[in-house]
Amino acid sequence: MELVLQSHEEVRDTRVLTEEDSEEKKQEDEDGNANEGEDLSEEVLASEEKLPNEGFGIKSELLADYAPPCKIESAQAMSAIERATTRECKQEIADVACGIQEGGVYPGSLPNTCHLKGNHSKGHYYGCYLDDAEDRDMTHQKTLPTENWSQTCIDYCLQIGFRYTGLQYGRECWCGNSFGKHGTTRAVCNQRCPGNSKEFCGGYLTNDVYSTGIQERFSNGPGNLHFEEEDVRPKVRVLFVLTLNGRQVRQVRRLLKAIYHRDHFYLLHVDARQEYLFRELLPLEQLLSNVRLVRKRFATIWGGASLLDAHLHIIEEALEMDWMWDYYVNLSESDYPIKKLDSLVSYLSKYRGHIFLKSHGRNTSLFVRKQGLDQTFLQCDNHLWRLGTRTLPSGIQVDGGSDWVGLSRHFCLYVVTSKDKLLTGLKKLYKYTLLPVESFFHTLLHNSHFCDKWMENNLHVTNWNRKRGCKCQHKNVVDWCGCSPNDFLSQDLDRILSYEVKPIFFGRKFEATVNQDIINSMDVYLFGNEMTDVTALTSYWQNEYHHLDHHTGVDDTFLSFYLSFMRLTTTRLAADTTGQCQVVPNKVLQVHLFQRGDRNQGLLVLFETTSKEGTRLVLESHMMLRQHYSVINPTGPAGRLINLEVGSDFDLKEAIFRNYGQLLGPYSDLVLRHTWGPGTPLVVSIAWIDPAKVIAASYDINITSEGQIGPFKPQLKQPLRPGVWTCVLMYRYEVIAQVNFLVLPLAVFRGNPLDSRKAGLHHNGPIGYYAKQDFSEFEEVLRVTNVREARAAADENGQKHGRALEEWTDSLCAEFWSVQDICRTGAVSSNCASVKKCEESPWSSLSPDPKSTITAVNPITGLIR
DSSP, rough: OOOOBBBOOOOOOOOOOOOOOHHHHHHHHHHHHOOOOOOOBBBOOGGOOOOOOOTSSSSSGTTTTOOSSOOOHHHHHHHHHHOOSSSSHHHHHHHHHHHHHOOOOOBBBBOOOOOOOSSSSSTTTEEEEEEOOOOOSEEEEOOOOOOSSSSHHHHHHHHTOSSSEEEEETTTEEEEOOOOOOTTOOOOOOOOTTTEEEOOOOOOTTEEEEEOOOOOOOOOSSSSSSSOGGGGOOOOOOOEEEESSOOOHHHHHHHHHHHHOOOSEEEEEEOTTTTTHHHHHTTHHOOOOOOOOOSSSOOOTTOOOOHHHHHHHHHHHOOOOOSOOOEEEEEEEEEEESSSSHHHHHHHTTTTTTTEBBOOOOHHHHHHHHHHTTEEEEEEETEEEEEOOOOOOBBBBOOOOOOOOOOEEEHHHHHOOOHHHHHHHHHHHHTTSSSSGGHHHHHHHHTTTTTGGGOOOOEEOOOHHHHHOOOOOTTTTTTSSSOOOOOGGGGGGHHHHTTTTTOOOOEEOOOOTTTTTTHHHHHHHHHHHOOOOOOTTTTEEEEEETTTTOOSOOOOOHHHHHHHHHHHHHHHHHHHHSSSSSSEEEEEEEEEEEEEEEEEEEEEEEEEEEEETEEEEEEEEEEEEEEEEEEEEEOOGGOOOEEEESSSSSTTTEEEESSTTOOOTTTOOEEEEEESSSOOOOOEEEEEEEETTEEEEEEEEEOSSSOOEEOOOOOOOOSOOOEEEEEEEEETTTEEEEEEEEEOOOEEEEEEOHHHHHHHHHSSSOSSSSSSSOOGTHHHHHHHTOHHHHHHHHHHHTTHHHHHHHHHHHHHHHHHEEEEEEEEOOOGGGGGTTBBGGGGGGTTTTTTOOGGOOOOOOOOTTTOO
C-alpha cells in the first residue's frame, strides 16, 4: 500500500526586513496596503561560507559529477555547487557562473523607449552648484571611491529613477529630482573624478550637476470609484488567472464562485507538484465553458523564476485562445474579494488601457539591495541558489513592488510578441532574478512606450504585520531571507470594510484553516441576500492525503498513523454492532482535516474494507486527538501559563502547527508551543523525557511580561524513541506543568515494512545522548521513577515487528486518539446496514458543503451562487 502526502501551501508573498521606519512605511502598515515588493533581508546564510578556490574552484570529489567550464571566482556559486544534490543542477550552476564571468549572460545596457523625457537630454551639464551639509540640495547619495565620474553617476541615478545627478567631493554621487536651492555664487567644482581624471566631480559642498534625461516617474494615481455611465461603457471583460498551490480545493472553489460571471474568463494554473488539486479542479472545464486549467504547469517555488515563466506562458496561451478579454488579473488561493465583481469591472472600464501595478515606494536603491536585484539567483533542484553579485544594465529605471497585477491586453501582447531590445534584454535579466514577477512588469512598464499608462494600484489590500511575518520562513528553498503577510482574522473585519470607498477589490491572505469566520463575514457582506443555503457554513474540510496521488513524497509517520486509525475504527465498529459488522481494513483512500467554528476537530479517514462475505465496504472514521496537558503547581509568576502543546511544522507567522494532526514519529522535529498571559517576567526550564525515562535535554527560556504564544524547538538527535514522551516545565526547580505526547513507531520505512533489524534501528533511540550531555542528574528534581522498568520495556518494544508492532502501535494510538464516529458510503451488506450514511453525517467529508460546491450557471444572473 502506498500513501502520498502533500506539502502545504507555498507562500508567495514576502516583505523587506527594512532598516528604515519612515512615515511612508508607517502609513503602509496602518492601512494594510503595504508595498508588496519583496522587502527582503540581505542576510547571508551560514551555509554560504567561502570555500577553497583551487584549480577550477571545485572540490576534487565533485569533479566526477560535472565539468566546470572555467575557474569559478564566486564563493556563493561554489557554495551552491557543493550544496546542490544533482549533477544536472551542479552543471547548470557552474555554466551560469562562468557565463557571468565571461560577460555573456546579462546585457550591459538597455534602451529606455519611454516617450516621457526630462527637460534636457541625458548627460546635459547644468553647472556647478552649492550644497549645504544641514540642508542637502539632493536627496540620495552613494559613495563611489574609485569609479565615480559623470557617466557612472548618471547611470546610477537614472537606474533608481531620479532626474538629476550631482557629483561632489570627487567620490560622492548625489541624485535628486530638483537642484539649485543654494545657488551658484562662489561655488567651486575643482576635484578630479576618480573614474575619469579628465572630468571634475564637484568639490567641498559643491555639485557638478547633470541631467539623467528622464522625468519624475509618472503615475496616474490609484484612481477612484466615482463612475459616470459613459465612463464604464462598454464594460471590459476580465481574464482572472489563478496561480494555485497546496490542497485547498474547497477554498479555491469558493473563491471561484465569489468572482464568477459568464461574461469573464478564468485560467487556473496549478503548481506542477500539486496533482491532487489539479485532478480535483479539472471537472470544472466540463461544467463551465469559460474556465480552463493550464496544461503546461510550472513548479513555482517561492521566489523562483518559474513563476514569471508561468505568467509569460499563461499570457501567451490566453492570447491564442478565442477568448476576447481586456484585462489580465492574477489571484491565488489565498485571495478573496472585498467588493462585488461589478465594482471591479466598472473601475477597470473607467481606466481602460491603463496598467495596474503597485510600486515599492520612494527608496529604489534600498529596494534593489533588499530585494536582491543586484544578485544572481538560479533555480534548480527545487531550490533558488544565490550565485553572487551582478551589475544591473545601464540606461533604464528599475522598479518593483507587488506581484499582484492588472495588465491590459495591449500590454500583454507587447510582453509576449515584441522582439525589441528592451524586452528581450529584461527577459534575460529576470531569468536569474529572485522574485522576478515583483519587478519585471514594473521595470518594463516604466521604460517602454506604455510608461504613461501606470495606475499605482495592485487592486489588493494585504495584511502585513512585520513583527509576526518576518520570520525567514523560506530558507529551505532559497538562499535569502524575507517576510510574508499574515492571514486576516475575524477581528480584522472593520479594517477590511474601511476600504469600501477605496479602489481596492481583493484582500490577502485569507486561509480557511486559520480563520474561516472572516471569509464567512465577507460572504455575508457581499452576498448576504443571495446566500440561500448555509449548511455547513462553519465547517471546513481540507484534504491531507488521496490514494490517487503518486508523485509526491511519502511520510512514513503519517502512513503509520493512518493504518492504525483504520484498525482502531474496524475494532470499534465490531464492538458497536455487537460483532455483526466485522470487516477487514484494506486501503486508505483519503484523509481530511476537519474544522468547525475555526477549531480543529481532528482527522477524517476514508478507507476501504472487506466484509466477511467478501463484499467491499467504504467507511469514514472521525478521529479526535486527546490532549494530555496538566497543571501541577501554578503558583506565583508561573500562574501565567495557559497551555502547552507539542507538534511539528510550526508556522511562526500564524503561531500554529501545520502538521494539523500533530502526528509525530522517530524523525519528527519537535516543537513546544507554550502560551502565556501577561504578567511578571520569569525564567523557566523545559525538560524532555523519553519513554525509557531518559531525560533527553533541558533548556532555560526567558518569558517576557507580555502575553505570548512562543515556540521552542529542542535540538535532539534522531531517531526519537517511540512511545509516550513528557515535556516538563519547571520554575525555580519546581515542576509547574507538563504535557504528554505520542511519538508513534513506524509501520514502514520508505514504503517498506519493518523487519526485526530495521525496527531495532529506528525504534531504540539515537546512538549516545539525545543532546550533547547526560541530564540524568535532574531525575530527582523531575521526580523520574521506575527508570529500570521503563528502559526494559522500551528495549523490548524497540524490537517489535509484524503483528506485535501493530498491537503496540494501536495501544499507543488508542491512548491519544479516540474514534468519535463512523459512517459508510456506497453499497452495504445487511450486517452493516445500521451504520450511518456519510452523506447524512454532518462531520463527514462526503456531507453537503454548499459554500464550496459549484453548480450550473444561473441563466438570468450569469452567476453560480
